[in-house]
Amino acid sequence: MTAFWTEADYDDHELVQLVHDRKSGLSAIIAVHSSHLGPGAGGTRFWHYAEPKDAMRDALRLSRGMSYKNAMAGLPMGGGKAVILADKDRTKTPEMLAAFGDAVERLGGQYVTAEDVGISEADMVAVSERTGFVSGLPVEGKDAAGGDPGPFTAMGIFHGIKAAVRHKLGKDSVKGVHVAIQGTGSVGGGVARLLAKDGAKLTLSDIHEDRAAALADELGGKSVAPDAVMSVACDVFSPNALGAILDDEGIGRLDAPIVAGGANNQLARAGHGEKLAARGILYAPDYVINAGGIISVAMEYLCKRHGEPCDINEVRKRLAQIPGRLDEIWQESDRSGVSPDVVADRMAQKLIGR
Incomplete structure (x- = not known):
């Protein structure tokens, strides 16, 4: 190394x-x-x-x-x-x-x-059992914050996709909106279920193809092979697996006006956000839209350290602020001509003193 x-x-x-x-x-x-x-x-x-x-x-x-994500989430x-x-x-x-x-x-x-x-x-x-500097631990009761952060990440992404659809497509609902989801694990699967409940049309893909197929059957969508999902003609491409997929080749394959998903580090390198913008594709900066999980575990940890109960409603309140942060980024991008990823980076860097 x-x-x-x-x-x-x-x-x-x-x-x-x-x-x-x-x-x-x-x-x-x-x-x-x-x-x-x-x-x-x-x-x-x-x-x-x-x-x-x-x-x-x-x-x-x-x-x-994570520095950028936590700063932009106000944590x-x-x-x-x-x-x-x-x-x-x-x-x-x-x-x-x-x-x-x-x-x-x-x-x-x-x-x-x-x-x-x-x-x-x-x-x-x-x-x-070996350190107290840990969060995401099981909680008792439905009103306590904490536990598996996946569902909270999924909820934040769901809010963010709706905001992107409103900003780019001018629609106040995802009913009938076609979303292609890459990755159907805890986060991607959660996003799919939330979208399906609101009437979205779904195309699902996962390296575990049987998992994607089973979820597609459950939700009334369809599944495609892992190497095909980025080429699906859709309204929203939602990457929820591993990162660095938005490179020159990946961006060239996209047939969607919106990229909004929970994978970390979706842009392979600096400059790929500009390539998305040049193609007219609205990008939701990953560390802004996928902040739901860290909001949950951070609130759990902070409450525990201060010996206070942590109400899940406070987590939900913070999740509901994700669309507003995205709107602020997109509005500045529209005004300045700077791609959303760079706008978000500059905001985050200012918050952390860099």
């Missing part, structure tokens, strides 16, 4: 911690981009990377994205992220989770973790 400060995605990160525990087999990276607004907060990703440099790139990009939290390097079989053991919890604890609160891709609520419970 090359020195992290020579990576293209290194952005004056405050902390990049390499973790290796020989006994458990844990290899991980913890990155804190900024603590200007509070401790670095962001989930832990459990993923098999073909090359270690890919894991470093993910940690650097995702932690920076008193900085940006952090962790990646656990899984083997090809994605072997995960209690010993590995314990060692990871110990690594988080040693940072003394610089980093607060939660679920991300490949990590479950149960995994966070295991981590919480």
